[in-house]
Amino acid sequence: MCIQCPEPAQTAWRLSRPLRYLCHQMFCCCSSETTKRANSKVHPLNEGKLGAPKGFANNPFPMELYHMEASPPCRAVRMVARHLNLSLNLIPVNVMAGENMTPQYRKINPQSVLPTLVDDGFVVWESRAVQTYLVNRYVPHSPLYPEEARCRATVDRLLYFDMGTLFDACHKVLYPVIFGGPPPDSEQEKPLVQALELLGGFLGENKFVTGDDITLADISILASLTVTEASDLRQLWAN
Structure with a gap:
């Protein structure tokens, strides 16, 4: 520690x-300081994965990602960028110190949320919007975000499920514990238990939530589930 x-x-x-x-x-x-120095460096990712060609990063100039290391939505964006072989300049923002509320940051993102991506002057935030932008802009044929209308609609549905149901429940039930509050009782846990049961039903016998191939939905949901490490509820998604 x-x-x-x-x-x-x-x-x-x-x-x-x-x-x-x-x-x-x-x-x-x-x-x-070690983390700050590491996160301030450009991270070229030269591993070809999930439709991304091998070799140099797929974006000619690194994009800036304002992020917080422990944030699940920020983690999801970093994971997607790695899969797509995209180069990011990671800029840490300490929410605990109020750095997201400074005039400088609010000029970039008036909502003061993380993550925020800046790509050659274009600014986008909300992690799932950032994820889809990265695919559409740089690796449009990646199976992470299928082009076929029904497959893409399924991925979108699960991204919205993650945002509005799963991560929302994780935030409400577990974040108080992370910040020193008492563990939730069985009644307080219900929204998260129900969300995890729904997720189990979506997964079924599939390898991934939409079938046999990993998609943005899997990455976003996985990032959200890391928060459940703070409780015994992680047993509900052990499979």
Whole structure:
């Protein structure tokens, strides 16, 4: 556990191991000079994956991604960029310190949310909009976001399910725990339990949520599910 932020670190030691990890990501890593230096570098991704050709990054100039390391939506965007072999200049924004509320950041994003992507002057935020933009702009034939209308509609439906149901429930049920609150009781857990049961039904016997191929929906949902490491509810999606 990093001790550069003494109070959060001391608090975290009283928590479970998964929750200590999340707290470390939320607090300590945000102030770590090592993390800042690493995140400020350009990350060329030269592994050809999921429809992205091998070799140099698919975007000629790195895009700027304003992000927070521990944020599931930010994590989803970084995962998609890696799959698509896109180069990002990662710019950390410490929400805990209010850096997303500064005039400089609000000039870029009036809603003060993360992640925010800047691509040659074009600005887009909301993680699922960023994900679809990356595919449409740079790797339009990637199976991550199928071109066939019905397949794409299924991916879109699951992205909206993640945003409006799954991640919303994770946020309401588990974020208070992450910030030191008591664990939710069975009644408070119901929205998240129901969301996870729905997800299990969508998955069924499939390898991925839309079938045999991984899509943006899988990546976005996986990023949201990382928050459940803060509770025993992760057992509900063990499969």
